[in-house]
Amino acid sequence: MTSLEVLTRQQVSFYRGNGYLVLENRIPMEIIEAIRAEITRFADEARGMDQSNDRIDLEDSHTPENLRLRRIKLPHTTSQVVHDLMVSDEILAPIRDLIGPDLRLHTSKLNMKSAGYGAAIEWHQDFAFYPHTNDDVLAVGVIIDDMVSENGPLMVFPGSHRGPVHDHHANGVFIGAMGLEACGFDIADAVEVTGPAGSISVHHARIVHGSALNTSDHDRRRLFYEMMAADAFPVMGSMTTFNNLQDYDSRMLCGRTTITPRLSSVPVRIPQPQPERNRSIYEIQSGLKQRSFETHNPGNQS
Numbered sequence: 001m002t003s004l005e006v007l008t009r010q011q012v013s014f015y016r017g018n019g020y021l022v023l024e025n026r027i028p029m030e031i032i033e034a035i036r037a038e039i040t041r042f043a044d045e046a047r048g049m050d051q052s053n054d055r056i057d058l059e060d061s062h063t064p065e066n067l068r069l070r071r072i073k074l075p076h077t078t079s080q081v082v083h084d085l086m087v088s089d090e091i092l093a094p095i096r097d098l099i100g101p102d103l104r105l106h107t108s109k110l111n112m113k114s115a116g117y118g119a120a121i122e123w124h125q126d127f128a129f130y131p132h133t134n135d136d137v138l139a140v141g142v143i144i145d146d147m148v149s150e151n152g153p154l155m156v157f158p159g160s161h162r163g164p165v166h167d168h169h170a171n172g173v174f175i176g177a178m179g180l181e182a183c184g185f186d187i188a189d190a191v192e193v194t195g196p197a198g199s200i201s202v203h204h205a206r207i208v209h210g211s212a213l214n215t216s217d218h219d220r221r222r223l224f225y226e227m228m229a230a231d232a233f234p235v236m237g238s239m240t241t242f243n244n245l246q247d248y249d250s251r252m253l254c255g256r257t258t259i260t261p262r263l264s265s266v267p268v269r270i271p272q273p274q275p276e277r278n279r280s281i282y283e284i285q286s287g288l289k290q291r292s293f294e295t296h297n298p299g300n301q302s
């Protein structure tokens with residue numbers, strides 16, 4: 001039996017059975033404070049912007065006078081503290097315990113979900129966006145603000161990572177969201193993934209998950225590092241983007257790369273054709289006709 005760096009056997013087995021895990025108070029608060037300061041810096045950059053760009057995604061209700069940040073894209077490329085945390089043992093040690101020593105980054109993002117209006121994310125599976133040759137693929141979420149029932153926490157269907165990859169298409173186009181009832185789920189079975197600031201969550205790329213609008217008066221910011229075993233290679237049509245093998249290998253987080261993908265018997269659907277507007281999950285999911293979550297806070301007139 002291989003030895004574990006930080007997780008207990010129970011935690012590994014919980015993740016395998018349920019498809020998610022929470023590690024409370026894993027990140028020192030001074031790092032969380034430093035990330036909060038970086039968010040203020042990004043917000044300053046967004047002031048005066050009238051549309052989203054490659055680094056900053058704005059809420060639909062944003063105006064240059066009324067700053068509304070929805071997501072900071074690829075923050076590990078523009079923030080040293082976000083980069084340093086990504087390659088630290090705080091993040092990587094538990095993931096090595098779950099999917100092995102060789103890890104590659106897929107992407108990073110900071111979802112803002114601000115108090116009063118932070119956008120919902122409809123039910124989906126990450127694997128529907130980026131199918132790979134095996135499913136040792138997951139997302140680590142760093143909780144920047146206490147995540148509670150009231151501020152739109154991540155919700156998951158435990159065990160759904162062992163089921164099919166569901167239909168995320170409408171009218172023949174990929175829309176990055178699934179009809180919950182049509183796929184046989186009852187929202188009453190969803191579990192909220194909550195925890196104090198400084199905790200991390202891990203969710204499997206095949207788990208069905210989503211999160212509601214934040215109608216509370218508390219921000220719910222969360223940094224995601226999405227990563228995979230280095231021998232999981234994207235299947236043709238995956239939304240994973242890279243220029244060549246050198247570029248792909250530059251995303252190694254630890255361990256060794258390979259040119260021998262591991263092929264597992266995993267369900268796969270190709271996220272093609274893509275919708276015209278596909279710069280973020282929010283744009284892609286706008287093709288969903290019947291939403292599970294409110295898109296605006298009825299109590300918020302602005």
Ligand SMILES: O=C(O)CCC(=O)C(=O)O
Binds near residue numbers: 152153155210211222
């Ligand atoms: O921020 C969340 O609660 C969900 C994030 C998510 O599923 C995504 O960004 O793909």
